Amino acid sequence: MTMIREFGKALQGLWSLAIGLGVTFRAFVRPQVTVHYPRATVDDANLRTYHGHVELTGKDDAPEIPKCISCGMCAMNCPSACLTVVKQKAPKPTPEQKKAMEEAEARGEKVKKPSAPKNPASFTYDFSLCSLCGTCVESCPADSLRFSNEIYQAGFDRKDFQFDLLARLRGQAEGLSGASPKPVPKTDDDPDNRPDHKTDSKTDPKTEKVEK
Amino acid sequence: MTPPFGMPLELFTIFLALALLAGFVGLNGLVLVYLERKVAGHIQRRPGPFEVGPHGLLQPLADALKLVGKQLITPRGADKWLFWTAPIISFAPVFVLFLPIPFGPILTAMELDLGLLLILAFAGINVLALCLAGWSSENKWSLLGAARAVAQSVAYEIPLLLAVLAIAFQYGSLNLSTIVSGQGAWPWQWNIMVQPVAFFIYFVCALAETNRAPFDLPEAESELTAGFHTEYSGMGFGIFFLAEYANMIVVCAVATALFLGGWNGPAAPGVWWFLAKVYLLLLVMMWFRWTYPRVRFDQLLNLSWKWLLPLALINLVVTLVLVKL
Numbered sequence: 001m002t003m004i005r006e007f008g009k010a011l012q013g014l015w016s017l018a019i020g021l022g023v024t025f026r027a028f029v030r031p032q033v034t035v036h037y038p039r040a041t042v043d044d045a046n047l048r049t050y051h052g053h054v055e056l057t058g059k060d061d062a063p064e065i066p067k068c069i070s071c072g073m074c075a076m077n078c079p080s081a082c083l084t085v086v087k088q089k090a091p092k093p094t095p096e097q098k099k100a101m102e103e104a105e106a107r108g109e110k111v112k113k114p115s116a117p118k119n120p121a122s123f124t125y126d127f128s129l130c131s132l133c134g135t136c137v138e139s140c141p142a143d144s145l146r147f148s149n150e151i152y153q154a155g156f157d158r159k160d161f162q163f164d165l166l167a168r169l170r171g172q173a174e175g176l177s178g179a180s181p182k183p184v185p186k187t188d189d190d191p192d193n194r195p196d197h198k199t200d201s202k203t204d205p206k207t208e209k210v211e212k
Numbered sequence: 213m214t215p216p217f218g219m220p221l222e223l224f225t226i227f228l229a230l231a232l233l234a235g236f237v238g239l240n241g242l243v244l245v246y247l248e249r250k251v252a253g254h255i256q257r258r259p260g261p262f263e264v265g266p267h268g269l270l271q272p273l274a275d276a277l278k279l280v281g282k283q284l285i286t287p288r289g290a291d292k293w294l295f296w297t298a299p300i301i302s303f304a305p306v307f308v309l310f311l312p313i314p315f316g317p318i319l320t321a322m323e324l325d326l327g328l329l330l331i332l333a334f335a336g337i338n339v340l341a342l343c344l345a346g347w348s349s350e351n352k353w354s355l356l357g358a359a360r361a362v363a364q365s366v367a368y369e370i371p372l373l374l375a376v377l378a379i380a381f382q383y384g385s386l387n388l389s390t391i392v393s394g395q396g397a398w399p400w401q402w403n404i405m406v407q408p409v410a411f412f413i414y415f416v417c418a419l420a421e422t423n424r425a426p427f428d429l430p431e432a433e434s435e436l437t438a439g440f441h442t443e444y445s446g447m448g449f450g451i452f453f454l455a456e457y458a459n460m461i462v463v464c465a466v467a468t469a470l471f472l473g474g475w476n477g478p479a480a481p482g483v484w485w486f487l488a489k490v491y492l493l494l495l496v497m498m499w500f501r502w503t504y505p506r507v508r509f510d511q512l513l514n515l516s517w518k519w520l521l522p523l524a525l526i527n528l529v530v531t532l533v534l535v536k537l
Contacts (some may be wrong), residue, residue, distance in 0.1 A: 017504070024255045024503040032259050123378065 040150035042151065051147040052082075053127045054136055056169045063150035064173035066166065067144035070120040074145055082129035083136060090116040120166070127153070227445030229321055233310050242272040242463055243455045248498055255502040287350055290443065294348035299444070301453035302341030305334040306458040313391045313465045316475050316483035328386040331466060332373060335421065338459060339365035342430060345452070346440035357439025360509060361430035364420055367516035368427075372417035374524035375410040378531040379403060379470050388466070392474030397481065402473040409527045411471045413520050415493075418463035420516070422456060425501035429509055464493035 022166055035042055042050075056066040068085070075083040093101065101111050137145045155161060246261070246269065253260025261268030286292050312327030314320045324330055339362055346358020382403075383391050395402050404411045420427040431439040441452050468474055468489040477485035507515070 020503050021499065024499060027257055028251070028254045028499070030252070030257070032257075034258055036259070036262060 028180040042201060044149075047149045047151060050149050050151050051132060051134070052150040052153070053130060053132070053148055053163070054125060054145050054165075055136075055150075055163075055172075056123060056165045057144055057146050058169055058173055064170045065119060066123070066169055067142045068120050068123065068140075069118045069142045069144075071141060073139045077135045077139040079133060079135065080129045080131050082126040084122070084126075085120050088117050088119060088120040088121045090114050091154040101161045123165045125165050126162045127163060230307060233307055233321075235460045236310075237306060237454065237461075241457045242276065242409070244457045244460070244494065245272040245275060247495070248501075249364070251495065251498040252502050255499070266434055276450070279446055279450040284448060285443075285445045287443045288341070289350040291348040291350070294344050295443075298341050298345035299455075301344065302338055302455040302464050303451050303458070305337045306455055306462070308334045309459070309462045312388055313444050313462070314392050314469055315465075315486050318479070320389055320482050320506045323387070323389060324490040325385070325387050327388045328376060328380060328391075328466075328470075331462065332376065335459065335462065336365075336369065338455065341452075341455075342440045349440070349443040352444050354440050354442045357430050357437075357442065361423070361440055363509075364423075364427065364430060364512060368417040368420035368520075371413050371516060371520035371524040372421060374521070375413040375417065376466075376470065378407060378410045378524075381528075381531055381535055382406070388469045388474075392469050392476065393478055395473040397476045397478055399473070402471060402476075404471040406472065406532070407527070409523065410531075411467070413524050414467060414471070414526070417516075418467060418519060419497060420499065420512070421530060422463055422497075424460065424497055426504040426507050427512055428501075428506060429512060432506065445481050460494060460497060461490060464490045464497070468478055469492055 043174040056068060059065050059067055070085055072085050072087075075081075075085050093114060097114075101113070104111050132147075134147070137147065153161070229304060241316045249268075249271070250260040261271035264270045264274050287296055304346060309331050311322040312320070312324045312330055342361040342365075343358045346354040346356075346361070349355070379391065380386055383394050385391060393405075399405070417423075423430050429439070441449050444452065465486070472489045472493075473485075474489075475481050475483060477488075
């Protein structure tokens with residue numbers, strides 16, 4: 001009986017080998033899907049499934065203004081600390097307004113102070129740190145982050161991958177009417193604009209940083 | 213006919229045949245290297261070489277140029293003479309192996325009554341070369357690779373011989389041309405229909421004898437530190453490589469002659485049928501290589517001793533009984 005069982009197992013094994021051959025033969029005769037890159041590029045329909053670096057999405061009525069509400073959830077949840085969101089401060093009241101407010105307060109009225117705009121003052125993203133986990137996209141309450149389809153990324157310096165996402169969004173909004181929507185690499189060496197996670201201790205007097 | 217260059221005619225034909233054979237082997241090596249890469253590329257859903265020449269056609273030439281240009285290094289402590297004779301011993305028998313192969317009705321280098329025996333005998337020399345290469349390299353990995361090669365070659369030679377013997381008994385001849393002419397033009401008249409088990413055993417053993425995947429344990433360059441050719445650089449390795457491809461052609465040619473009707477074909481019998489069948493078998497070998505994972509060494513030996521050997525013996529006995537009836 002054991003002999004028959006052994007033979008059965010051997011036949012089963014042979015059959016599985018034949019199935020394996022079938023799998024590879026189908027792959028062998030299927031048309032080629034890869035692209036010879038510098039001479040040909042992937043078409044947009046296929047690129048749509050590519051999850052590249054994150055980028056901001058604009059409002060439906062104003063594509064150059066992000067949906068972002070500067071809550072900082074993305075920066076808070078980012079495991080590799082590659083996002084830096086800077087909130088906008090409330091505009092300083094003019095001396096007349098200040099005076100009027102003080103007078104109203106003296107009268108015992110409830111004073112409504114001018115509120116800060118919700119749009120971020122700056123939104124920088126360090127792609128050289130990003131692990132593309134998508135936690136920021138998931139945690140954004142305003143649906144303001146998404147993956148871009150940008151596949152052709154190359155640079156000579158890791159600073160080339162520190163993106164100003166607001167500038168990128170503006171560029172894309174302009175691109176809707178003609179210009180190409182290219183990522184905007186940060187080239188200026190202004191320390192206030194560059195998110196430097198180790199040495200940045202300077203805080204902008206006008207803004208308040210939200211960073212992990 | 214006047215003998216050219218004042219040499220005897222027979223000597224001249226021998227030189228001519230050797231030169232043609234060297235050309236055939238070299239050219240086939242280039243073609244097979246290219247094919248192997250392309251087959252691998254398509255099976256793994258990537259196009260393979262594409263940059264050198266149209267569709268990467270010049271890639272094997274570039275590879276050959278690179279191999280030739282590399283420095284030949286003899287490891288310190290190695291037996292210099294054995295180390296450099298090993299690749300030559302590996303490659304030299306290839307010329308003998310091609311002699312009795314019937315490429316066409318008249319395109320046989322040497323009509324030998326012992327043709328099959330000659331091929332089987334000289335094919336065994338390759339394992340001596342691998343053994344020498346591993347031994348003389350003064351390197352433990354090479355030595356282990358050589359030991360694996362010898363164990364594998366001994367194990368698979370026996371069922372291979374028994375499978376071939378069944379065919380030889382059936383025809384009462386070891387002459388390959390006789391065996392080919394005994395088969396008809398149509399596929400159902402070929403020996404593979406009469407002896408499918410023998411063909412199966414022969415093909416599996418041929419894969420193992422030529423160290424092809426899934427039986428490529430003697431020379432797994434990325435996983436087992438190359439094996440017997442760890443220390444060989446440049447053309448030292450290149451010659452082993454060429455010998456492997458030449459051996460592949462030989463085993464496929466013998467399989468074609470023994471089981472697939474040789475030069476016989478449904479229309480216009482000739483050398484093209486033979487070459488087409490040989491290349492079909494070579495493609496199947498490559499297909500196997502990129503489909504199956506490498507076997508473990510105990511699995512490899514078990515397969516030979518526990519399955520193929522008894523199967524070959526049973527096949528042989530059944531053939532004998534049927535021939536005698």
